[in-house]
Amino acid sequence: MLNENKPITIGVVGNPNTGKTSLFNCLTGLRQRVGNYPGITVERKLGTAFLGEQAVTLIDLPGTYSMAANSPDEEVVLDVLCGEMSLEQPVDLVLCVVDTSNLQRNLFLATQIADLGLPMVIALNMWDEAENRGMQIDVTQLSLNLGIPCIPTDAKRNAGLDELKNALKDAIQNKPKLNSLVWPNSVNQATEFLKKELGNSAPKDEARLRRILFDVDSILLRRIKMDAGAKKEIVQNARKVLMNDGLNPLAAEALLQYKHVGLMLEGIERSAVIRNRRTESIDRILMHRGWGLIVFMGLMYLVFQAVYSWSGPFMDLIDGSIGWLQDTAARPLESMPMLQSLVSDGIIGGIGAFLIFLPQILILFFFVSLLEDSGYMARAAFLMDKLFRWCGLNGKSFVPMLSSYACAIPGIMAARTIENPKARLATVLISPLISCSARLPVYILFIGAFIEPRYGAWWAGFTLFAMHLLGLLLSFPISWVLTRFILKTASSPFVLELPPYRAPKLGNVFNRMYLRGMDFLKTAGTIIFAMTILIWATLYFPRPESIEQETRASFIEEEASQKQISVNELETLLDDEGSEQGAALREKLTLTTETRYIEQSYLGQTGKFLQPIFEPAGYDWRVTLGIVSSFPAREVIISTMGIIYRLGDVDEKSDGLRDAMAKQVWQEGPRKGTPIFTIPMVLGLLVFFALCQQCAATIGVIAQEIGWKWALFSFTYMTILAWVGAVATYQIGMLFVS
Amino acid sequence: MNTLRELRVGHRAIVASIETGTIVGQRLLALGIVPGTRLSVTKVAPLGDPIAIEFNGCHVSLRRDEAEGVFIKEETGSAL
Known part of the structure; x- marks a missing residue:
C-alpha cells in the first residue's frame, strides 16, 4: 500500500545524449526546482509530475555511462540511488531513459542500476529517430525479456507521455524489477x-x-x-x-552484463546495427581536417560576436535603467546624504552590478545549449583537444575560454559543460586571465595617452593586441602547473561520445537559459550584491563632517593666493550665484571635496597604506589609490582617476584626463620633478590590468561554481602574478630608458 | 599485439582484449567495447589526435594514449 505521508520519489537516470532532460522537462513542465549539491559543482534538479491525481517528485540525475563513479556527477548518481545523499529522499522507483537506437549500451547502465535492487521503468526515448533509421523493435517482447515495462517515447514531439505516466503509476504499486544477472x-x-x-x-x-x-x-x-x-x-x-x-575482476562485470544484455535482446531488434548515414555524412564535413576547422571557426566567431556585441544594447538598457533609478531614488533623499548614497550607490548600484551580466550569460547559454543539444559540442572538443590537453585542459575548455574574451562570468559558468572535474576546475581558474571587454577601456586610456602620441598608431595597435594575448599565453602554463601540482581532483578520461546530430528543441534551450540565469541571480547575484554594499561602505566611511569645512577653507586659501586676491574676495566670488566664475569655482570645490572624501575613506587609506608595495612598479600614491579602488571592477579606475585629478566625469577618451596624467610629476623622493607616467610604468600598468582579477563579480561567480576556497585562491594568484608582471616590466623597462 | 592506437583511418578491427585496471579501460568496457566488438577508425582530428571510432552504430572519440589500452586484431578490407 502507498504511504500517503511520504511523497514518491522517482530518479530519472540515463546515458548522456538520450534526451533525458528533455523528457524530464516534458513530464514536469515548469514545476522545477534547481540548485546545487552542497560542496560540489553538480546541478540538483527536482520537478513535480502528476501521474493522474498523484503528485510525485522526479530527480533529474546527471547523465552517466556507468555506476563506477569516477566524477562528482557520477558519485551523485550512485549516492542518490543508494539512498546515501542526505538531501534527497530515498528513491522509490527509477525511470531509465534509453536511446532506442543504442539499446545494448544503454541497457548496460540499466542492469547496473537494477543490481542495486531498485524497481524500474524504461523509456525507449528517441523512438522516432530509431524508426527513421529503419530499426524495428518488438516492444512487447522486450518488456517481457527485461521483466519491466518499456515505453516508446519521443520527447521531441511529446509522444508516449501518457503511456509512460501510466506505467510509472502502476510501477509504484507493482515495483517491477529488471531480470538481473545471476552472479557466479x-x-x-x-x-x-x-x-x-x-x-x-x-x-x-x-x-x-x-x-x-x-x-x-x-x-x-x-x-x-x-x-x-x-x-x-x-x-x-x-x-x-x-x-x-x-574471471578478470576488473572486466568481469562488463563482460557478464553485456552478455546478459545480449541474451535479453536476442530476437528483439529485427535488424542489424543500422548506421546513421545522415550523421556520418554531416561529419564528413564538420570533422574534416580543413572544412571542419573552417566551420568551427565560423561558428565560434558567431558565438563570440553574439556574446560580445549583441549583448550591448541589453547591457546599455540595464545600465541606463539603473542610472535612472539611482537618480530618481536619490532626489527625495537629498537631505540625508548617507542614506542617499547607500540607496543610490550601494543598493541600486549593487543590483545593477550583477544584473548587467545577465544578457551575456543568457546569450552564451543559448548558444551552448544549441551546440550541446545538436551534438556539435563533442565535435568541437574533438577538433580542439590536442591544443589544450598538454596543459591539463581538454577540447571542451575552448568555449569557456573564448567567452571569457567577452566576460569571464559567462565563461566560467560555461565551464560546466566540461565533464572532467580537473579540467573544469582548471578552466574556471584560468578564465579570468583572458582579456575581457572591461579591460578594453583601460587599455585605450593608457595606450591612447602614452603609446600612440609617442610611437604612432601601429605600435598602439600592437600594444593593444599584445595585452589581449598576454593572459591567454600565460593561462596555458598556469593551467599546466595547476593540474600537475596543485589540483588534487582526479582526472577522468577523454572518452567522448559523438552523438548523432539532432535538431535542438527550443523549449529545452530556453529552459536551460532560464535555469542558468536564475542560478546566477540567486547565488552569484547575492554575493555580488553583498560585495558591492561592502565596497560602498569602505569608500563612503568614515566621512568625518569636518572635511567639508576644512576643504573649503584650504581651497579658498589656495585659490586666493593663485588668483592673487584676498580670501574675502574669493569667498564672495565663490558664493556669487550669478557669476560664471563663481559657478566654475564651486564646481572645482565640489571636485576637490570629492577627492578629499576618497582620500580619507577606508579604501583610500588602504591605498595610501599599500603605496610602498606598488612603489617598485613606479606608482605614486594617486595611481595606487586608483588601482586599489578598481579592485571591485577594473574599469572604475577611469572614473577614480577623474576624481583624483579633479576632472569630474571622464571616460577613456577624455583629453583632460590624458593631459592630467601626462603632467603628473614626482613631488618628492629621488625622482622628484620627473614624470610619473613613463613608458615603462605605463606598460607595467597595462600588464597589471591584463593579469589582475579586479572584478568582484568574477570572485562571486567562482565562489558559486567551485566554492570560496578557490575564489580566494584565484584572486590571490592573479594579484601576485599581476604585481610581479607590473614590477618586472617597470624595472626592466627602466634599465632601457636610463 | 596491435593496439587501437595504430589502426589507420578507414580500417576495421576486432577487439581482442582491453587493458584493465585503468579508469579508461573501465570506461571503454562500460561503453561496450568488450572483446569481440568490431570497430573502425572513422576520423583523426586535424592535429593528429584524438581519433574517432565507430562500433555497434555509435561513435566515440578518444585520445591515442587511451586507445593504446585496446588490443585489436585487424580485419582486411576497408570499413567504408
Whole structure:
C-alpha cells in the first residue's frame, strides 16, 4: 500500500545524449526546482509530475555511462540511488531513459542500476529517430525479456507521455524489477569476504560490495575508514577469488552484463546495427581536417560576436535603467546624504552590478545549449583537444575560454559543460586571465595617452593586441602547473561520445537559459550584491563632517593666493550665484571635496597604506589609490582617476584626463620633478590590468561554481602574478630608458 | 599485439582484449567495447589526435594514449 505521508520519489537516470532532460522537462513542465549539491559543482534538479491525481517528485540525475563513479556527477548518481545523499529522499522507483537506437549500451547502465535492487521503468526515448533509421523493435517482447515495462517515447514531439505516466503509476504499486544477472558463485564468495573483512563502515548490501569488487579506484572503498594499504589488500584478496574462477575482476562485470544484455535482446531488434548515414555524412564535413576547422571557426566567431556585441544594447538598457533609478531614488533623499548614497550607490548600484551580466550569460547559454543539444559540442572538443590537453585542459575548455574574451562570468559558468572535474576546475581558474571587454577601456586610456602620441598608431595597435594575448599565453602554463601540482581532483578520461546530430528543441534551450540565469541571480547575484554594499561602505566611511569645512577653507586659501586676491574676495566670488566664475569655482570645490572624501575613506587609506608595495612598479600614491579602488571592477579606475585629478566625469577618451596624467610629476623622493607616467610604468600598468582579477563579480561567480576556497585562491594568484608582471616590466623597462 | 592506437583511418578491427585496471579501460568496457566488438577508425582530428571510432552504430572519440589500452586484431578490407 502507498504511504500517503511520504511523497514518491522517482530518479530519472540515463546515458548522456538520450534526451533525458528533455523528457524530464516534458513530464514536469515548469514545476522545477534547481540548485546545487552542497560542496560540489553538480546541478540538483527536482520537478513535480502528476501521474493522474498523484503528485510525485522526479530527480533529474546527471547523465552517466556507468555506476563506477569516477566524477562528482557520477558519485551523485550512485549516492542518490543508494539512498546515501542526505538531501534527497530515498528513491522509490527509477525511470531509465534509453536511446532506442543504442539499446545494448544503454541497457548496460540499466542492469547496473537494477543490481542495486531498485524497481524500474524504461523509456525507449528517441523512438522516432530509431524508426527513421529503419530499426524495428518488438516492444512487447522486450518488456517481457527485461521483466519491466518499456515505453516508446519521443520527447521531441511529446509522444508516449501518457503511456509512460501510466506505467510509472502502476510501477509504484507493482515495483517491477529488471531480470538481473545471476552472479557466479565466486562473485558472491568475494562480496561475502569483503563484507566480513572491511569492517563496520563498509556497506552491508551485496550490490555496493560488488561496486567495490569490480571498480577501479572505487569511491565507496575510498570512503571506508581504514588504513589504505589494508583496504587494498582486502580487495586484492577478494579479487583473487574471481581470478581463481577464471574471471578478470576488473572486466568481469562488463563482460557478464553485456552478455546478459545480449541474451535479453536476442530476437528483439529485427535488424542489424543500422548506421546513421545522415550523421556520418554531416561529419564528413564538420570533422574534416580543413572544412571542419573552417566551420568551427565560423561558428565560434558567431558565438563570440553574439556574446560580445549583441549583448550591448541589453547591457546599455540595464545600465541606463539603473542610472535612472539611482537618480530618481536619490532626489527625495537629498537631505540625508548617507542614506542617499547607500540607496543610490550601494543598493541600486549593487543590483545593477550583477544584473548587467545577465544578457551575456543568457546569450552564451543559448548558444551552448544549441551546440550541446545538436551534438556539435563533442565535435568541437574533438577538433580542439590536442591544443589544450598538454596543459591539463581538454577540447571542451575552448568555449569557456573564448567567452571569457567577452566576460569571464559567462565563461566560467560555461565551464560546466566540461565533464572532467580537473579540467573544469582548471578552466574556471584560468578564465579570468583572458582579456575581457572591461579591460578594453583601460587599455585605450593608457595606450591612447602614452603609446600612440609617442610611437604612432601601429605600435598602439600592437600594444593593444599584445595585452589581449598576454593572459591567454600565460593561462596555458598556469593551467599546466595547476593540474600537475596543485589540483588534487582526479582526472577522468577523454572518452567522448559523438552523438548523432539532432535538431535542438527550443523549449529545452530556453529552459536551460532560464535555469542558468536564475542560478546566477540567486547565488552569484547575492554575493555580488553583498560585495558591492561592502565596497560602498569602505569608500563612503568614515566621512568625518569636518572635511567639508576644512576643504573649503584650504581651497579658498589656495585659490586666493593663485588668483592673487584676498580670501574675502574669493569667498564672495565663490558664493556669487550669478557669476560664471563663481559657478566654475564651486564646481572645482565640489571636485576637490570629492577627492578629499576618497582620500580619507577606508579604501583610500588602504591605498595610501599599500603605496610602498606598488612603489617598485613606479606608482605614486594617486595611481595606487586608483588601482586599489578598481579592485571591485577594473574599469572604475577611469572614473577614480577623474576624481583624483579633479576632472569630474571622464571616460577613456577624455583629453583632460590624458593631459592630467601626462603632467603628473614626482613631488618628492629621488625622482622628484620627473614624470610619473613613463613608458615603462605605463606598460607595467597595462600588464597589471591584463593579469589582475579586479572584478568582484568574477570572485562571486567562482565562489558559486567551485566554492570560496578557490575564489580566494584565484584572486590571490592573479594579484601576485599581476604585481610581479607590473614590477618586472617597470624595472626592466627602466634599465632601457636610463 | 596491435593496439587501437595504430589502426589507420578507414580500417576495421576486432577487439581482442582491453587493458584493465585503468579508469579508461573501465570506461571503454562500460561503453561496450568488450572483446569481440568490431570497430573502425572513422576520423583523426586535424592535429593528429584524438581519433574517432565507430562500433555497434555509435561513435566515440578518444585520445591515442587511451586507445593504446585496446588490443585489436585487424580485419582486411576497408570499413567504408
